[in-house]
Amino acid sequence: QSTVQIYGTIDEFAGRLTTETATTRSSSTVLNNGGMTTSFLGFRGTEDLGGGLRAVFALETFIRADTGAIGRNDADPFWGRLSIVGLEGGWGKLTLGRHVTPYSLATTLNTPFVGSTTLSPVFAHVYNLNLQGGTRFDNGVQYSLPRLGGFAADFLYSMGRENATPSVDRKRDRAFEAVGSYTTGPAKLTAGYHYINLNNAGDDHDQNAWMVAGTYDFGVIKVNAQHHRVREQSTTIATNARRRTTEAGVTIPVGAGSILATYVRSSMRDASPATPDGRRSFSIGYDYNLSKRTDIYTAYYRDRLVNPMTQQTILAAGVRHRF
Amino acid sequence: QSTVQIYGTIDEFAGRLTTETATTRSSSTVLNNGGMTTSFLGFRGTEDLGGGLRAVFALETFIRADTGAIGRNDADPFWGRLSIVGLEGGWGKLTLGRHVTPYSLATTLNTPFVGSTTLSPVFAHVYNLNLQGGTRFDNGVQYSLPRLGGFAADFLYSMGRENATPSVDRKRDRAFEAVGSYTTGPAKLTAGYHYINLNNAGDDHDQNAWMVAGTYDFGVIKVNAQHHRVREQSTTIATNARRRTTEAGVTIPVGAGSILATYVRSSMRDASPATPDGRRSFSIGYDYNLSKRTDIYTAYYRDRLVNPMTQQTILAAGVRHRF
Amino acid sequence: QSTVQIYGTIDEFAGRLTTETATTRSSSTVLNNGGMTTSFLGFRGTEDLGGGLRAVFALETFIRADTGAIGRNDADPFWGRLSIVGLEGGWGKLTLGRHVTPYSLATTLNTPFVGSTTLSPVFAHVYNLNLQGGTRFDNGVQYSLPRLGGFAADFLYSMGRENATPSVDRKRDRAFEAVGSYTTGPAKLTAGYHYINLNNAGDDHDQNAWMVAGTYDFGVIKVNAQHHRVREQSTTIATNARRRTTEAGVTIPVGAGSILATYVRSSMRDASPATPDGRRSFSIGYDYNLSKRTDIYTAYYRDRLVNPMTQQTILAAGVRHRF
Numbered sequence: 014q015s016t017v018q019i020y021g022t023i024d025e026f027a028g029r030l031t032t033e034t035a036t037t038r039s040s041s042t043v044l045n046n047g048g049m050t051t052s053f054l055g056f057r058g059t060e061d062l063g064g065g066l067r068a069v070f071a072l073e074t075f076i077r078a079d080t081g082a083i084g085r086n087d088a089d090p091f092w093g094r095l096s097i098v099g100l101e102g103g104w105g106k107l108t109l110g111r112h113v114t115p116y117s118l119a120t121t122l123n124t125p126f127v128g129s130t131t132l133s134p135v136f137a138h139v140y141n142l143n144l145q146g147g148t149r150f151d152n153g154v155q156y157s158l159p160r161l162g163g164f165a166a167d168f169l170y171s172m173g174r175e176n177a178t179p180s181v182d183r184k185r186d187r188a189f190e191a192v193g194s195y196t197t198g199p200a201k202l203t204a205g206y207h208y209i210n211l212n213n214a215g216d217d218h219d220q221n222a223w224m225v226a227g228t229y230d231f232g233v234i235k236v237n238a239q240h241h242r243v244r245e246q247s248t249t250i251a252t253n254a255r256r257r258t259t260e261a262g263v264t265i266p267v268g269a270g271s272i273l274a275t276y277v278r279s280s281m282r283d284a285s286p287a288t289p290d291g292r293r294s295f296s297i298g299y300d301y302n303l304s305k306r307t308d309i310y311t312a313y314y315r316d317r318l319v320n321p322m323t324q325q326t327i328l329a330a331g332v333r334h335r336f
Numbered sequence: 337q338s339t340v341q342i343y344g345t346i347d348e349f350a351g352r353l354t355t356e357t358a359t360t361r362s363s364s365t366v367l368n369n370g371g372m373t374t375s376f377l378g379f380r381g382t383e384d385l386g387g388g389l390r391a392v393f394a395l396e397t398f399i400r401a402d403t404g405a406i407g408r409n410d411a412d413p414f415w416g417r418l419s420i421v422g423l424e425g426g427w428g429k430l431t432l433g434r435h436v437t438p439y440s441l442a443t444t445l446n447t448p449f450v451g452s453t454t455l456s457p458v459f460a461h462v463y464n465l466n467l468q469g470g471t472r473f474d475n476g477v478q479y480s481l482p483r484l485g486g487f488a489a490d491f492l493y494s495m496g497r498e499n500a501t502p503s504v505d506r507k508r509d510r511a512f513e514a515v516g517s518y519t520t521g522p523a524k525l526t527a528g529y530h531y532i533n534l535n536n537a538g539d540d541h542d543q544n545a546w547m548v549a550g551t552y553d554f555g556v557i558k559v560n561a562q563h564h565r566v567r568e569q570s571t572t573i574a575t576n577a578r579r580r581t582t583e584a585g586v587t588i589p590v591g592a593g594s595i596l597a598t599y600v601r602s603s604m605r606d607a608s609p610a611t612p613d614g615r616r617s618f619s620i621g622y623d624y625n626l627s628k629r630t631d632i633y634t635a636y637y638r639d640r641l642v643n644p645m646t647q648q649t650i651l652a653a654g655v656r657h658r659f
Numbered sequence: 660q661s662t663v664q665i666y667g668t669i670d671e672f673a674g675r676l677t678t679e680t681a682t683t684r685s686s687s688t689v690l691n692n693g694g695m696t697t698s699f700l701g702f703r704g705t706e707d708l709g710g711g712l713r714a715v716f717a718l719e720t721f722i723r724a725d726t727g728a729i730g731r732n733d734a735d736p737f738w739g740r741l742s743i744v745g746l747e748g749g750w751g752k753l754t755l756g757r758h759v760t761p762y763s764l765a766t767t768l769n770t771p772f773v774g775s776t777t778l779s780p781v782f783a784h785v786y787n788l789n790l791q792g793g794t795r796f797d798n799g800v801q802y803s804l805p806r807l808g809g810f811a812a813d814f815l816y817s818m819g820r821e822n823a824t825p826s827v828d829r830k831r832d833r834a835f836e837a838v839g840s841y842t843t844g845p846a847k848l849t850a851g852y853h854y855i856n857l858n859n860a861g862d863d864h865d866q867n868a869w870m871v872a873g874t875y876d877f878g879v880i881k882v883n884a885q886h887h888r889v890r891e892q893s894t895t896i897a898t899n900a901r902r903r904t905t906e907a908g909v910t911i912p913v914g915a916g917s918i919l920a921t922y923v924r925s926s927m928r929d930a931s932p933a934t935p936d937g938r939r940s941f942s943i944g945y946d947y948n949l950s951k952r953t954d955i956y957t958a959y960y961r962d963r964l965v966n967p968m969t970q971q972t973i974l975a976a977g978v979r980h981r982f
Contacts, residue, residue: 017665017982019340019379023393023421025432027477030499041506043498044432044475052421054379054395056665056700058982060952068953068980070669072700072722076395080474081415081434091414091737092727098669098698098980100949109671109690109978111727151726152690154673175689176676183687303423306383307391332432334391334421336340336381342663342702346716346744348755350800353822364829366821367755367798375744377702377718399718403797404738404757414737626746629706630714655755657714657744659663659704 019336021054023078026310026331033324044079048331049129049300049310051085052076053094062100069108070098085130093149106157115155115167115192116207116224117148123203123226123239125262125273126296132312132329134277134294138258139241145220146171146188146209163196173210184212199230203239211247218247235264237275254283258292270301270308291319298329306335342659344377346401349633349654356647367402371654372452372623372633374408375399376417385423392431393421408453416472429480438478438490438515439530439547440471446526446549446562448585448596449619455635455652457600457617461581462564468543469494469511469532486519496533507535522553526562534570541570558587560598577606581615593624593631614642621652629658665982667700669724672956672977679970690725694977695775695946695956697731698722699740708746715754716744731776739795752803761801761813761838762853762870763794769849769872769885771908771919772942778958778975780923780940781906785887789902791866792817792834792855809842819856830858845876849885857893864893881910883921900929916947916954937965944975952981 026048031040046052055073062068073094075085084093092111099108117140126133130140140148150171158166173187192205207222226239241258262275279292298312309332317324349371354363369375378396385391396417398408407416415434422431440463449456453463463471473494481489496510515528530545549562564581585598602615621635632655640647672694677686692698701719708714719740721731730739738757745754763786772779776786786794796817804812819833838851853868872885887904908921925938944958955978963970 019342019665023395023419023433025421027432039503041498041503042495044477044495045498060950060980060982062949062953066949068949068978070980070982072669076415076419077413078415078419078421078433080413081417081419081472082413083415090723090726090728092722092724092729094727096669096722096724096727098671098724098978100978109673110669110724149727154690172688172690175687175691180685180687303385303389303391304383307385332391332421332423334383334393336383336393342665346718346742346756348744350755362826364821364826365818367800367818368821399738399742400736401738401742401744401756403736404740404742404795405736406738626708626712626714627706630708655714655744655746657704657706657716659706659716 016060017056017058019054019056021052021073021076022050022333022335023052023076024048024050024331024333025052025078026329028327028329028331031324031326033322033326035322045131045329046077046079047129048131048312048329049126049308049333050335051130052078055095064102066100066102068099069101069106071095097155099155103159105159106155108155110153111149111151112153112155112169114146114148114150114190114207115169116144116190116205116222119192119194119203119205119224119226120239120241123201123228123237124260125235125237125264125271125275126298126312132296132298132314132327134275134296134314134316135239135258135260137294137316138260138277138279138292139243143243143256143258144207144222145211145245146186146207150188150190151186164193165196166191166193181215182212184210186210199232201228203227211245216247216249218245218249218252220245233265237262237264251284254281256281267299268301269303270299273298273300273312287321289318289320289323293317293319308333339383340379340381342377342379344375344396344399345373345656345658346375346399347371347373347654347656348375348401349652351650351652351654354647354649356645356649358645368454368652369400369402370452371454371635371652372449372631372656373658374453375401378418387425389423389425391422392424392429394418420478422478426482428482429478431478433476434472434474435476435478435492437469437471437473437513437530438492439467439513439528439545441490442515442517442526442528442547442549443562443564446524446551446560447583448558448560448587448594448598449621449635455619455621455637455650457598457619457637457639458562458581458583460639461583461600461602461615461617462566466566466579466581467530467545468534468568469509469530473511473513474509487516488519489514489516504538505535507533509533522555524551526550534568534575539570539572541568541572541575543568556588560585560587574607577604579604590622591624592626593622596621596623596635610644612641612643612646616640616642631656662706663702663704665700665702667698667719667722668696668979668981669698669722670694670696670977670979671698671724672975674973674975674977677972679968679972681968691777691975692723692725693775694777694958694975695772695954695979696981697776698724701741711749713747714745715747715752717741741795743801745801749805751805752801754801756799757795757797758799758801758815760792760794760796760836760853761815762790762836762851762868764813765838765840765849765851765870765872766885766887769847769874769883770906771881771883771910771917771921772944772958778942778944778960778973780921780942780960780962781885781904783962784904784906784923784925784938784940785889789889789904790853790868791857791891792832792853796834796836797832810839811842812837812839827861828858830856832856845878847874849873857891862893862895864891864895864898866891879911883908883910897930900927902927913945914947915949916945919944919946919958933967935964935966935969939963939965954979 057071060068097108097110152172188209194203203226211218222243228237258279294316296314300310380394383391420431420433475495511532517526526549534541545566551560581602617639619637703717706714743754743756798818834855840849857864868889874883904925906923940962942960
């Protein structure tokens with residue numbers, strides 16, 4: 014008989030979006046997807062092979078629930094959220110396929126708006142126009158250590174553009190990430206590293222990133238912080254860039270929900286005077302649990318790029334259902 | 337554990353299609369999708385939140401089962417049939433996402449070929465080149481009244497092209513529909529309203545439609561009728577149009593199945609002498625139930641546009657399986 | 660309640676691909692999909708209608724698990740593996756929709772690398788640039804005889820490009836296949852026929868193919884052989900071609916797995932001196948079963964086209980999980 018589990022999340026919000034520059038201002042009322050979690054549908058299974066060995070697989074497809082489209086955007090493949098098969102045992106877990114990157118998980122799990130890519134400023138700071146390769150790697154091999162006390166670690170390698178022509182471009186998109194975390198009582202510490210080869214016709218273009226993050230749960234309040242340093246370089250000086258991002262946030266349980274608040278700032282240094290030099294963003298919200306699987310939320314998010322200034326704000330009220 | 341229900345319908349028919357104009361005639365033998373119901377696959381679930389409150393979601397994808405393609409046509413998104421999440425209680429039901437329009441449901445439920453978009457002439461009269469916005473609205477909020485006696489009502493609002501540039505085009509596709517019905521014993525009365533903003537660069541283009549429909553089940557025969565009036569206008573006179581559609585049909589139980597017969601006629605008035613002025617169509621068929629979930633059917637459908645004349649006929653024999 | 664079964668296979672391998680011509684050589688390390696079975700996800704169901712009659716349906720989508728894309732390639736529709744509905748009884752089985760062709764099943768089941776399209780040379784010889792219409796027919800009607808002793812037979816007819824304009828092109832892709840097999844104890848014999856109309860603007864282009872195949876299981880070794888003859892012709896002499904393919908292979912149980920080895924050679928005769936005249940290929944591998952549903956495998960595959968020479972080799976190690 015079938016042992017396949019179906020699961021997923023549908024999350025939608027009504028909201029008011031405003032975009033401003035120094036001279037213009039434009040607003041619209043929207044019904045949008047994924048305020049707290051980008052909607053998705055998944056299929057997964059586990060088979061016990063005996064001797065502590067298990068076979069595992071998972072397939073997950075993003076959903077733009079407001080319009081019925083698949084993917085976070087039109088560039089995503091159907092199984093763009095996850096597409097893996099592998100083996101798991103006392104020695105750890107080895108999977109092949111398209112993986113979520115450990116670095117992106119470490120970023121979005123160490124913030125009050127856990128998993129959000131819409132209302133969580135740290136995601137925009139680290140991933141929008143910043144960390145190359147995105148949050149998913151194709152053609153990947155991931156190894157995860159077995160849980161040892163409070164210690165966990167994931168290593169992901171991507172083969173990149175395997176069969177590209179000319180063959181020098183096969184290096185492009187080869188990428189590696191490693192993330193380790195240590196949890197003890199109310200405290201959790203995370204450190205991560207990201208590398209991606211962006212080689213284009215032999216220009217030695219690549220990008221490195223490092224991050225540290227910590228959370229501490231005092232009970233009446235949970236605090237979190239994270240810091241990222243990203244360096245991109247090539248023999249073509251124009252693409253050299255350094256970016257730093259720092260977040261500090263709190264999660265305060267109130268009633269059946271939590272108040273969520275966070276502030277993120279980044280500095281961006283590159284050779285182009287036209288691109289922004291800094292980013293200052295915050296988000297504050299209340300997430301109310303109707304059950305363990307269903308919650309309603311409201312949030313106000315402001316994301317400001319500095320010099321030149323562009324600002325986007327979102328006022329949102331939504332519902333998220335996990336199944 | 338998972339509470340997700342998988343459901344759907346696969347419907348295919350072998351048939352003979354003939355297209356005629358005053359001077360030409362062309363036929364082909366086909367294996368086509370969805371004679372009675374456009375094939376689809378769905379996933380849905382309900383969570384009891386306590387206090388009479390429930391969370392609901394549904395995802396449905398159309399299938400062209402003859403070729404394995406998704407969608408009714410290439411323009412459909414993957415979850416093009418339905419993509420919603422919401423809450424339901426004693427106060428009614430509120431859902432967000434891509435909805436089937438109440439007006440299209442009222443049209444296709446009040447005809448002998450229930451739900452058919454291929455062999456049911458009223459669907460072609462009301463939706464093909466007529467009612468704008470189609471049978472699905474993106475970016476929608478739907479509210480349904482709780483059932484009160486025999487009374488039911490649905491209200492659907494769509495945000496339209498939310499972020500269009502220039503912002504004047506954000507009005508485009510904003511749409512609203514309201515449909516109420518009253519059922520008492522063998523009789524059911526339905527009334528509906530449709531509005532869509534078709535604004536293009538400030539031309540105040542929009543469309544209104546009204547409908548009434550009724551069915552009465554005498555036991556040995558069930559009769560139905562519906563009437564639609566559609567008005568489209570803009571400051572550009574060329575798009576002004578009025579269309580009226582009237583259907584009368586019967587469903588006659590015979591053995592384990594039913595004879596289905598219906599006649600539909602429309603008048604179309606617009607500024608263009610090149611477009612047809614009228615449409616006269618009928619369909620007659622027999623639908624035989626092998627079980628509650630599986631039926632086989634045969635039908636003859638003739639759809640004729642008048643002045644200039646174009647006529648399509650379909651002779652079909654098919655099988656439909658619900659799961 | 661739902662009676663839908665979810666099933667499928669995820670198969671991925673890490674490998675080294677090398678492509679050579681007389682003057683060039685290029686290698687790459689890859690993480691690829693489907694060494695033994697092209698990954699897929701399926702939904703199917705059966706309804707007992709009484710009197711020995713059953714309704715059946717199946718929907719299957721190919722998965723490129725290494726990147727999360729759907730389809731074997733970008734040309735495949737979503738339900739490209741299978742999309743059928745039909746009835747089954749004592750008289751046999753009749754299904755409508757997109758079918759896997761009986762000829763391709765007969766080809767890939769009578770080889771040691773059962774079902775493989777990546778590491779099995781006979782698939783490349785028969786289908787790559789050879790048998791037209793591929794392994795799936797749209798707009799098809801399939802009839803299968805009821806099992807009579809060891810005898811089985813499948814007949815598939817495709818309507819082709821049903822509504823093509825001009826109507827002379829509606830013949831294009833009309834296709835028919837018939838495959839019969841007889842199993843008795845350790846022996847199985849299979850014979851198949853393939854026809855496809857490739858008409859283009861009335862050039863009477865079509866293709867015929869015949870095959871015979873046999874397997875015999877001696878217990879300590881299973882041997883198999885198959886032979887194909889393909890003839891393509893039109894009133895335009897340039898497309899006339901004759902191709903012959905012969906395979907001989909063995910499957911040797913060793914421990915919890917099997918050694919698989921096969922050799923395939925083809926001769927290709929056509930009017931073009933630029934296209935290869937022959938093909939010589941082999942594959943050798945070991946497939947180890949971790950359970951009935953999960954196996955790991957390694958294989959070395961060499962596919963050589965002759966005059967002019969082009970050669971591809973794959974060294975692969977992978978995991979396959981069925982669910």
